[in-house]
Amino acid sequence: MENIYNYLPKELVTFILVTLFSLLIGLSQRKISLKREGETTLFGTDRTFTFIGILGYLLYILDPLEMRLFMGGGLVLGGLLGLNYYVKQSQFHVFGVTTIIIALITYCIAPIVATQPSWFYVMVVVTVLLLTELKHTFTEIAQRMQSDEMITLAKFLAISGIILPMLPNENIIPGVSLTPYSIWLATVVVSGISYLSYLLKQYVFRQSGVLVSGIIGGLYSSTATISVLARKSKHAPVHEMAEYASAMLLAVSMMFLRFLILIFIFSQDIFSLVYPYLLVMSFTAAIVAWFIYSREKRSEKAGVMDEEEESSNPLEFKVALIFAILFVVFTLLTHYTLIYAGTGGLNLLSFVSGLSDITPFILNLFQGTGGVAVLVIAACSMQAIISNIVVNMCYAIFFSGRRKELLSFILGGFGAVIAMNVVLLLFFYFI
Known part of the structure; x- marks a missing residue:
């Protein structure tokens, strides 16, 4: 001008x-x-x-x-x-x-x-x-809103804009990198991503099929999404098995992107080191999902998630409190594992953490682990992700009732992703 x-x-x-x-x-x-x-x-x-x-x-x-x-x-x-x-x-x-x-x-x-x-x-x-x-769009959104939608928004604003700034940033336990502010900051970031995925599912992709459910759900929790999809596939027609398996793998693909966002927020050093790995793995999971989906004849009627499952809101105070407790537990475990078992014990802990929600463990690594090298932190994060994918594969098999029509897709798809993870992890260790 x-x-x-x-x-x-x-x-x-x-x-x-x-x-x-x-x-x-x-x-x-x-x-x-x-x-x-x-x-x-x-x-x-x-x-x-x-x-x-x-x-x-x-x-x-x-x-x-x-x-x-x-x-x-x-x-x-x-x-x-x-x-x-x-x-x-x-x-x-x-x-x-x-x-x-x-x-x-x-x-x-x-x-x-x-x-x-x-x-x-x-x-x-x-x-x-x-x-x-956008007047009519706003009208439609208001009609879709549940009765407690504004309360949910108020909860998120409260935990992010009121509680977080008021918390002190001083260590709770001397020598342990654990402050009220760091605990709640991790909770707010994860809750924010979860809330965003909920809003996308509720108001943008409300009538979406199984594939979109896997994509959006993976932003919130790949484990929860895979468990839900596996339960639904238990009673789904045979010709939809490939679609459900693809949706589960898309949830895994989005999990890598979710961790990429979290790493970028909490640790620029680790981000610069592992972002190629996470991008490659996200792309690999998506390609495997596309391969499985394209091989099978697509159903004319795409499956749609149940209304109850669509509208379940992940942003609840009890969920936030559980995450905060898990974050504290993994912080203490990581601290004392390093003291008594060194980096070898931390490597073992990274695999064990995959049996549950790995987000608290990985976020704890990002926010500081008492002078551990960035390379070790990155490797432990990758190992925890591999362990979690194996657990998700087991969940998919168990909750689907071990359906033979789905089993080959799960073993083949998840197996390919896990194998690629292991190859990249070995390459990461020896570069």
Whole structure:
């Protein structure tokens, strides 16, 4: 924008921008208002919004310092809009004030364009246009909301915006890298990813099939997702077995991406070391899933997760507390394992942690383990992931009732992913 001012007068450029933005807002309002209310309830057309923007610009440039003319014009415009609203609600029983508020925003565009950077006033216009067009989308979302949805959002805001800043960042036990802040920070990050996956499943991919359920569920918990998919496959038709096996492998693929995000947040050093490994493994699991899915004839009716399973909300205080307790337990185990058994004991612990939720163990490694080398931390994280994949494979076999039609897909798919993990881990050790 500064380059344009070098060739054209600033006043001309500002006038063109104000006129263009006001016209765009007016066109958007004309479309929505005609569809919603009809021509008789409009206080003006798209030209009216354009003239409102131009009026705001003229009154602003005549008195840019004191802005008395601009404020006086705003009062007059507000009075006219208020009169229009009174007539509209008394004669036509239309009570919405969105159009009036947007008209006042249009009036304020001129000083915003004249005084603020280009990214800011473009952001204002884009926000107005998007919120105008998304009215019906917001209505649909509100209709889908469960009765306690706002309470769930309040819980997340409470644990992240109220509890976390209040916690001290001092060691609870001398010599152990464990503070109330670090415990709750890990809980907030994992809860945030879980809550995001829940929102995607609930409002974006609500009627999704089994494959999308595996993808979204893997962001939250691959173990829980694989267990649910395995239970459902127990009674699913034979021709859907490949789809269920593929969904389980997609959950594993998303698990690698989830840990990639967590590593990036908590340890840049480890991230720079292991991100190629995690990307390769995520890609490998996805390729194996695609191979299994493409080999079988696809069902015309994709399976859809049960309503109860779709709407289960992972963001609960008891879940957060359980995670926090597990984080403390693994922190103490890691600390004393290093003292009494060294890095060899830590390697063993990494495999044992795979029998449960490995996220607390890995996050504890990321946040510091008493001077352990970054290479050892990265290797232990990879070993824990391999152990967890083996456990997930066992869960898939057990909860599916050991169905023969699914067993070959699980053993072949998970076996390929585990083998690739082992190869990369050996390569990681010997580079």
